[in-house]
Amino acid sequence: MAEQTPATQRRWRASCPNCGAPVEFASAASSSAVCGFCRSTLLRDGETLSQIGQSAEIFEDYSPLQLGATGRWMGAGFAVVGRVQRGSELGNWNEWHLLFDASGDTPRVAWLSEDNGQFVLSLEAPLNETLPTEPQVGLPLTLAGQRWQVAAVVDAALRAAEGELPRPPKAGRVIELRNDQDEVGSLELRADGSPVWSVGRAVQLADLALQGLRTTAEGESIAEAKFKGRSIACPSCGSPLEPKLSQSKSMVCAQCQALVDLPEGDAKALGFTAQSPENPPLIPLGRTGTLAVNGEKAQAWQVVGYLERCDIPEDAEDEQSFWREYLLFNRLAGFAFLVDTNEGWSLVRTLTGAPSSSRDSFNWKGRAYEKRWTYQAKTTHVLGEFYWPVRLHDLVRVTDYASADGQHLLSREEQGPEVTWSGGQTLTADAVRKAFGLTAPAAQFGRDASAFKNTSGTLLRNIVIGLFLIVLLFSMLRSCRSDDCQQYKNSFGENSNEYRQCRANTRGSGVYIPSGGSYGGYSSGGGSHK
Template identity: 30%
Template sequence: MTQGKCPSCGAMVEFTAGSAQVVVCGYCQTVVARKGLDFESHGKIGSIVPTDSPLQLRAEGRYRKAAYTIVGHLQKDHGAGPWDEWYVEFADGRTGWLSESEGTFHLMFDMGPEEGVVLEDLHPGERLHLRDRAWVIEERGHGRVVAAAGQLPSDVDPTQDAWYVDATGPKGAFLTLDFGTRGHSPEVFVGEALKLEQLGIPAGQLRPRVRKVELQQARCTQCNGNLSLRAPDKTLRVACPYCGALLDARQGKLSFLRMLEKPSRPLIIPLGTKGKLDGAEWICIGYLERSCTVEGVRYPWEEFLLYNASRGFVWLMNSNGHWVFLKPLPAGDVSLSPDVAAFYEHRRYKCFQHVTAVTDKVLGEFYWTVRVGERAQASEYVSAPYSVNVDATDDEVSYTHGEYLEPEVVKEAFGLKEPMPQREGIAPSQPNPHQSGLRSVFVWTGLWILALFVLSAVLSLTAAKTVVLEKAVVVPPDATPGTPAAMHFSEPFELPKRGNMRVEISGTPFNEWLGIQGDLVNQDTNDVVLFYEELSYYRGNDGDGEWTESNMSTSTYLSPVPAGKYALRTTASFEANPRRPRPMTYRVKLIHDTPNSSWFCFALGLMVVGPVVALYRSHSFETRRWAESNV
């Protein structure tokens, strides 16, 4: 530890961190640098202003079992309010920086300069391969140091406007390229995103959350309406719900910017309403109406900004009565093929639309400098009920992961009394109601078809299949149709039980047809079962060569025949031909108690109706969904 007096005010200052080169005097805000054994003044720096950060100097934590101490504090500003960066020194000699953004902390380590990287070549949304990793650029910006405290590794210059590029990689990896004043190769800082509990700082060493008391019960500068801000420490812009005035809150006080058009109807979720979603309690603090124009038609939607002190900000979007819950998503966790597909957590999201989103109306409070008329290139990738959404401007790109919610879920979560807006059309990420039961339909249909095959096999195996009659019948060449010469009577045969009857007929007509009328006569009751089948054979020659057309055998099933004694009478029909050179012969075969497959085909047809209808309804739903896509 090195101690000495501040060159400006004479107060004692000390260096406890071996890596520190300057220390900020806690009494006069002079930046004191070591010069050998002496101290020298490097000018003054602003005092730290209270923020909502829970970190503070001299807090001790552990990261991956390595102990560290927060020894320095910087506040930077890019014109939209300050943010905090903390300099940490590890017990093993390593140093790093902790920065905070919307409840997430980024612990980064200096990896040295990177030659050949130019600021102008880096744009939000683009991919960057650096230090053997793939990154997605999320933000390109600049800011200057406005305040400092504690010990720091290098001098600070409050007049220097430094440029930076932030990018994310898979599994929380984080990258910052510090370009300084743009005139040199960037310094590379690599680390990861962490939650507060992952910093390993005991609760007793965390600073109580600062509340901007003057903003908690602030009044509109235009109408004097009570605003009662819900997140005063995070709020940068406020839109008055009474008069529509847009107010700036960056300096801890409200200042008028411009008048805005107020929503034409009461909000579905009023500002200040609390609700429970995703296992946390949220409060609605802001409202946006945004829209896009496609082929000359304007499509508006609503976005409600929700806030939770420990989880930060999320969005609840309403479009034509369809609700989507949106949570921030690191761009580096998504593998993106622009306008084609996105891949996140082993799921493929198909691109649904790409539009220019315009902010039309604003109400409530916001953590960024929102303004009416701001534009962003918005893309939506869908894998119902989820979506990956990308909003990109010239300087920043943000990713969110959406989950479709039923209107009743939103109504119950926020205790809304008024009826929810009726849903219109199909939303991009709306679950297909017919697809959820599709698997069940196919499973049950498969089981029933399997049972059907088993039943058919059992019936086939247990059937007697007895041949009760097999007879060859000769029709004389000089026979005339309808005369006794064309008829034949079989010998009587016995059927021991009721059962199906299969009739098989075959013959050898030549260049003619032969019709067989059958009458199965019950000799006890004189009941008759009829059937009729035709045989034919034709052969000829034409310009294309020789041809044949034949039907030399056929079969049919009779309805179940009762037990009893039967005889078969067959009558042949044919074209009369006194010059027929030879007799016609046909063979009749009766097989009793044989399965009829027609019932099987009918049952199988009925069983497949369900899956076909389910597939049609599911496909129809998807067709109507993707008909609204513009890519």
């Protein structure tokens, strides 16, 4: 039976062949649905429904979206009619099926992908060309007439599904591509051999004019309401863990400093890694500051996580660098990183797209960036909570780039099957202090970003070698008269990694070379910004 909707689209309704419950299709392009009563996966053939499988229950992820929500994008209205939950070694994510208002004989198949508080709206498109056989993460790839970079290659499992879908949901390999136009391409190689190609870009929920989101009777979001009372016992000491963000996948226990893997929903937390107490961060967890990211309008950002990281020298003569990263959160804008290195402060966000390359330089948004350092980095200490599963001592390959004036930064991070790009700008120490209302001693914030400025490789190496020899001679002359590590003790504290490393080097040779450049070519350079 068919019935007319207020729009020009026609709905088709039939009974579930398994339980008899009504199943409705709003789009003629949809060939599959999941019965909301018995979870049967149904295939539509003309006016016949047949059961082809069973879908698992949707796991609770505190998404603000739900079936039946409506919105507008680029002047066209849409409704949320279906959802697929997928997962891989990188985590779990939602793909919401959108039905746009009828605008022709062939409805557009659209998806709103949701992952870690970020959203990408994509449209499916035909792909009539030879598919890549073995795409390599981080390398360029030409597809659908465009030049892309391969951002991830994962085997995406099917966790669950609900509502109306353009085809029966299946597991398959997903190749994620990004380009310098800030676009995201997704090539899904399904288990049945049929590829699905879509292209989209990042969107903000606030810009989609969404109606019908999940709310309580008091008008607050479901995520906010459920997280007010959410508590998980720390598997190390038993103290209650109360995550503040629905996206959090890792959290540090405030009582025993254990790093805990958070479970989905209300399951029991099992895994944890013990940590030793460290000095508190300069900016306390929970503190809010107003900052403008990448030229955008200034917004309020709250510190929700803190990491201490270091590089891994590849040569015994290379100097090891340490830096700190503050994970910032804004309810509408998502996440950003405030990075504190010996070279200065910077504020960065992960990129939706990927910069275009030219030898060792890259271009992004009309600006050229030159390569500075390539190094391995690891996380040594964490506090707060994080939207990705944090692992202590995991190695990540990082390459840092900077613009010629040193004011704009790019960072490329590669780990496992994924490459992540981040971009941002330097900040003065005074701007950081004012933004967060800090009263710490000036010496602890007196690191500005003049050292990010680029020069030619030959000139830079000559300068570094010259400075190395001068500092070496000077240090030898005064090593017996003073504590060369006093500046690190004043700036970072007696128990900091910088001061301990300085003292260790001083004891070994009587000489320590201050940071701010590395002869071997390794430096923090702002760190990796996952």
